[in-house]
Amino acid sequence: MTPAPRTPETPGTPGTPRTPAAPRTPAPFSLHPELDxxxxxxxxxxxxxxxxxxxxxxxxxxxxxxxxxxxxxxxxxxxxxxxxxxxxxxxxxxxxxxxxxxxxxxxxxxxxxxxxxxxxxxxxxxxxxxxxxxxxxxxxxxxxxxxxxxxxxxxxxxxxxxxxxxxxxxxxxxxxxxxxxxxxxxxxxxxxxxxxxxxxxxxxxxxxxxxxxxxxxxxxxxxxxxxxxxxxxxxxxxxxxxxxxxxxxxxxxxxxxxxxxxxxxxxxxxxxxxxxxxxxxxxxxxxxxxxxxxxxxxxxxxxxxxxxxxxxxxxxxxxxxxxxxxxxxxxxxxxxxxxxxxxxxxxxxxxxxxxxxxxxxxxxxxxxxxSLTEHVHRLYLAGGGELAEQPEAGWTATVLCGVDTPATVADTVVTSGYAELAGRPKVYPTGEIDRTVAAVWAAAPTPETLRLRGTPKLRVTYRAANPGSGFVAYLFDTAPDGAAHLVTHAPYTDLGSPPDSLVSADLELQATAYDVPRGHRLLLVIDARDPFYADANLPRATLAFTSPEPTPSYLDLPLG
CATH class of the missing domain: 3.40.50.1820 (Alpha/Beta hydrolase fold, catalytic domain)
Structure with a gap:
């Protein structure tokens, strides 16, 4: 008999094996739920x-x-x-x-x-x-x-x-x-x-x-x-x-x-x-x-x-x-x-x-x-929570680890996609994202439809007090009333940096073809925990995001 899948591991010291929680009986699940x-x-x-x-x-x-x-x-x-x-x-x-x-x-x-x-x-x-x-x-x-x-x-x-x-x-x-x-x-x-x-x-x-x-x-x-x-x-x-x-x-x-x-x-x-x-x-x-x-x-x-x-x-x-x-x-x-x-x-x-x-x-x-991407537009992460046209150094945005936020990849693996197919993509209440457990940057409202085509890229620098750290970055399309849809995301984990060092994270968000309507804003959210991914951070640790002058933090948007 196949052993049951395990629940999330209990946190341990980064770099050492962690103790898995007790196994549980899996609920019935299919990767093809509509097949009869x-x-x-x-x-x-x-x-x-x-x-x-x-x-x-x-x-x-x-x-x-x-x-x-x-x-x-x-x-x-x-x-x-x-x-x-x-x-x-x-x-x-x-x-x-x-x-x-x-x-x-x-x-x-x-x-x-x-x-x-x-x-x-x-x-x-x-x-x-x-x-x-x-x-x-x-x-x-x-x-x-x-x-x-x-x-x-x-x-x-x-x-x-x-x-x-x-x-x-x-x-x-x-x-x-x-x-x-x-x-x-x-x-x-x-x-x-x-x-x-x-x-x-x-x-x-x-x-x-x-x-x-x-x-x-x-x-x-x-x-x-x-x-x-x-x-x-x-x-x-x-x-x-x-x-x-x-x-x-x-x-x-x-x-x-x-x-x-x-x-x-x-x-x-x-x-x-x-x-x-x-x-x-x-x-x-x-x-x-x-x-x-x-x-x-x-x-x-x-x-x-x-x-x-x-x-x-x-x-x-x-x-x-x-x-x-x-x-x-x-x-x-x-x-x-x-x-x-x-x-x-x-x-x-x-x-x-x-x-x-x-x-x-x-x-x-x-x-x-x-050929999907005709040009790339760079926005910089600024200290006032803006995605700005010019780099800004000297700011810090601190995120408390160990706490989930409304920013998540999806409600469930596989089956959340069926709602998207039915024309009902998940609506994210961005106003409920606690800024003490997530760092948030918003772009100016788009003057016309913004055609994202290709692979967005993110560079961000942060300081982690402990060895072993990570985050998940989400890019949202946010309407004027604060309701948002997920455009794309990606996780990032650093396992090799010494304690209290600056980590320079360069990552590609998942590719997309997304039209951001006129008057909507792009919202970049970074938090330290998502149920879809393992958490490399210690509980109650912090990640301090910043933007050094020689290597500013930025988001590259592929436009078509």
Whole structure:
């Protein structure tokens, strides 16, 4: 049985292991809360039997279309070490040439069932498809290795299984995954030269950076992964790594573990073969923050596409997994049609980046990621709480540690993004932020719409009385009545500076495409505690922010 995730650690002396609190039983949690296993199960049963009486008309039509050209079967794939993996197989009838797609499952007890509708749509369009459940989940044997070598070997074994059962010649091969399956798909493509194209939805590029963003432990993400895998069988190493992140142990060991599981580590192989990769990501992603995936995307030299949307992990692509119209899945089909079937569908002539603007949801294509930002406007942190046009030295803004504020990343991992998708982003009461536990700087009201496009950057200097310190920086769009929406944020932790020294923090906030309305203000808030991240500060310690004359504190705004 998988041990329960842990509650936040009790504070200890920075630089030494901390004592984790007593374990608790995790509440039921899903990274894909809108997926209905009963409905998906009924759909798969209809694929087998042809009886569509329990399905909605649209789903019934999909079943009929599939059964007229292909055969669906459930079965097992012989994975690495002889472990059997649960799978669904869609095989086109006839002997005509066809491309094939392998789909490793997301991090969910649904396993491959999550792909049932989309795999059916791909098969009806001319592909043979194998969707399988990653090892350690649901009906698959083995233990969860988090995209380790056995998972990569499983992907190749699944491809072998599909190729052996395809009745016609195979032209090209694609791997597609959402969430967990997206990381596995990229890694298989890097190691297996047979793979011709990849679709990676809500993915990661650098797993170490996702777990330790700016040296800050992402404890909420780890707890969410543990809760979502409560019925899975984690390997002892996987459980140990997750426990170590929560308990602040063996950071170097965890980063070594994560390095092998990061597609970014193997990017040379993807580039050597110019493997086309399609990414879909959310601006407010709380599991795999977008900057680490952006770094991967920008280093790819082959054909590539990135679509960034309002919402959180897996939310933007979930409608398509339910069989509803979804532009992300539409583009995933177009990506494979172009790169696996050779169809001229205009994909090659479109820009590399498609960004959905908050909160208008306008879609903006751009030729490259750098082209989003036309120029950078620098605002300086001033002593009167202003974001000013000129630097100002000699001021101090002191923050008391150990106290949370209304400035937080989100209410919950993943599910807060569904409110954003529904047009109800969280409203932050900025007037309730206690200025003794947070430092706040406000810009002048914008005379016209301010188009933030790209990656904001923050430089700030502070003095910490103790070794080990950190903060979280938030950028808000604030209306005249004080109600605010979160634009972006980033954590920062310093573990190496001696006590009572000045720390110069340079960090990138997460990338954004945000329109600040006319008359609104940008508000920069820095506090020392957020439930999403581990707290490196001692309770009741203070952080004294300042702006030395030689190296002033500033915020760089990317404008488009």
């Amino acid at each position: 296993p009963t409905a998906l199960g009924a759909f798969v049963t209809a694929l087998e039997s042809g009886d569509v009486t329990r399905l909605a008309p649209a789903r019934a039509a999909e079943v009929a279309a599939l059964r007229s050209v292909a055969v669906f079967t459930r079965g097992k794939v012989s994975g690495a070490d002889g472990d059997l993996l649960d799978a669904g197989l869609w095989r086109r009838t006839g002997t005509q040439p066809r491309p094939v797609i392998v789909m490793p499952s997301p991090w969910t007890s649904l396993g491959w069932l999550a792909y049932a509708v989309q795999a059916t749509l791909f098969a009806a369009r001319g592909y043979d498809v194998l969707a399988y459940t990653a090892r350690g989940f649901t009906g698959s044997e083995g233990q969860v290795e988090v995209a380790g070598p056995l998972d990569v070997a499983d992907g190749s074994r699944a491809l072998d299984h599909l190729l052996e059962r395809t009745t016609g010649p195979v032209t090209k091969i694609g791997f597609l995954g959402a969430s967990y399956g997206s990381g596995i798909s990229q890694l298989v493509a890097a190691h297996d030269t047979r793979v011709d194209a990849v679709v990676a939805l809500s993915s990661w590029g650098d797993l170490g950076e996702a777990l330790y963003e700016n040296s800050t432990r992402h404890v909420a993400a780890v707890r969410a992964l543990l809760a979502a895998a409560a019925k899975a069988r984690l390997s002892p190493q996987t459980q140990s790594v997750f426990d170590n992140v929560l308990a602040d142990r063996d950071v170097r060991g965890t980063l070594r573990w994560a390095e092998a599981r990061s597609p970014f580590t193997h990017i040379k192989e993807l580039n050597r073969r110019q493997v086309p990769v399609f990414y879909a990501h959310a601006w407010h992603e709380t599991l795999f923050p977008p900057n680490q995936t952006l770094r991967m995307f920008n280093e790819l030299t082959g054909p590539k596409r990135l679509t960034l949307s309002v919402g959180d992990h897996s939310g933007p692509e979930t409608p398509g997994m339910l069989g509803l119209p979804d532009r992300i899945w539409t583009d995933a089909h177009r990506w494979f049609d172009h790169h696996l079937r050779g169809i001229d569908d205009g994909m090659a002539d479109e820009g590399q980046v498609l960004g959905e603007v908050m909160w208008s949801r306008t879609l903006e294509p751009r030729p490259t990621w750098p």
